Amino acid sequence: xxxxxxxxxxxxxxxxxxxxxxxxxxxxxxxxxxxxxxxxxxxxxxxxxxxxxxxxxxxxxxxxxxxxxxxxxxxxxxxxxxxxxxxxxxxxxxxxxxxxxxxxxxxxxxxxxxxxxxxxxxxxxxxxxxxxxxxxxxxxxxxxxxxxxxxxxxxxxxxxxxxxxxxxxxxxxxxxxxxxxxxxxxxxxxxxxxxxxxxxxxxxxxxxxxxxxxxxxxxxxxxxxxxxxxxxxxxxxxxxxxxxxxxxxxxxx
Ligand SMILES: Nc1nc2c([nH]c(=O)n2[C@H]2C[C@H](O)[C@@H](COP(=O)(O)OP(=O)(O)OP(=O)(O)O)O2)c(=O)[nH]1
Numbered sequence: 481x482x483x484x485x486x487x488x489x490x491x492x493x494x495x496x497x498x499x500x501x502x503x504x505x506x507x508x509x510x511x512x513x514x515x516x517x518x519x520x521x522x523x524x525x526x527x528x529x530x531x532x533x534x535x536x537x538x539x540x541x542x543x544x545x546x547x548x549x550x551x552x553x554x555x556x557x558x559x560x561x562x563x564x565x566x567x568x569x570x571x572x573x574x575x576x577x578x579x580x581x582x583x584x585x586x587x588x589x590x591x592x593x594x595x596x597x598x599x600x601x602x603x604x605x606x607x608x609x610x611x612x613x614x615x616x617x618x619x620x621x622x623x624x625x626x627x628x629x630x631x632x633x634x635x636x637x638x639x640x641x642x643x644x645x646x647x648x649x650x651x652x653x654x655x656x657x658x659x660x661x662x663x664x665x666x667x668x669x670x671x672x673x674x675x676x677x678x679x680x681x682x683x684x685x686x687x688x689x690x691x692x693x694x695x696x697x698x699x700x701x702x703x704x705x706x707x708x709x710x711x712x713x714x715x716x717x718x719x720x721x722x723x724x725x726x727x728x729x730x731x732x733x
Contacts, residue, residue, distance in 0.1 A: 482570050484577055486553040488585050489545070492596035493680040494520040494664055497549035498542050500592040506538055507580035520666060532569055534560040536577075544682070546640075546661030549592075555581065597636075600672035600679055603644045604629030605686040606662055606726050608733060612704040613726055615713060616651070619700035622669060627713040629683050629722075630699070633672060640682060648686070652694045652702070658684040663725045667718050683722055685729055707731065 490497045498520035506512055510530035515537070517523045524539040536557035543550045555577050559569045606629055607614040616630040630651050634643040641658050648656045662683045671679035688694070696702045705713070707730040710723050 492592040507584040544664035604631030617701040
């Protein structure tokens with residue numbers, strides 16, 4: 481069965497990458513049927529009886545990376561003509577799909593990066609020391625007394641890692657070295673006046689580099705916990721999907 485794959489790295493959080501992809505539509509002239517829509521990680525569309533094809537499906541997977549959202553797309557189709565004529569038709573369709581997707585993806589990546597500028601992002605650190613990770617308890621606001629990853633909002637023009645280093649300096653009085661990207665979750669609450677479900681929290685594994693004492697300048701409490709203690713804490717609910725990645729990290733180190 482003919483098939484083409486495409487990979488695009490979009491400078492936008494998962495939610496923006498997904499929402500912009502959907503608002504732009506698909507580069508096919510025929511009506512689309514939505515088969516799957518799992519915001520913000522996956523969707524699948526199909527087109528029936530288009531020009532020259534019997535059917536065509538277009539699936540996308542959106543995954544978080546430290547550099548933005550990776551969008552993996554796959555287009556599968558079947559032609560209605562058998563034999564050599566069918567093979568020729570397939571070649572023509574392949575060229576058409578390639579051209580349509582390339583134009584679509586260039587416009588898409590640019591539109592998502594532009595939209596990302598309007599969405600305030602949150603970054604957090606999973607600070608590890610030995611077999612423990614630092615968790616911080618919020619003080620005040622809608623998540624009063626809930627546990628979270630220390631961090632905060634990325635300021636306009638700032639990149640994620642600079643924001644992370646700055647926030648941890650302000651909140652804990654410590655200098656950190658980010659090590660690796662751990663994961664991204666959708667925040668269902670309002671962040672900086674934005675629509676609920678638009679901002680995401682992106683968390684990096686990090687180490688404290690200056691070896692000094694950590695001080696809770698903005699939190700009610702700081703605690704170093706083991707992997708086994710993680711689940712039982714009263715976390716901000718949106719953070720929970722990140723806990724398996726933190727457990728894995730602690731098991732690996
Ligand atoms: N830092 C952090 N924020 C989280 C987590 N989970 C979660 O939903 N949030 C939400 C709570 C807030 O709505 C938002 C972060 O805002 P913040 O108040 O910590 O940011 P900030 O330090 O930049 O604060 P400010 O400018 O408002 O003073 O993200 C988490 O694990 N860590």
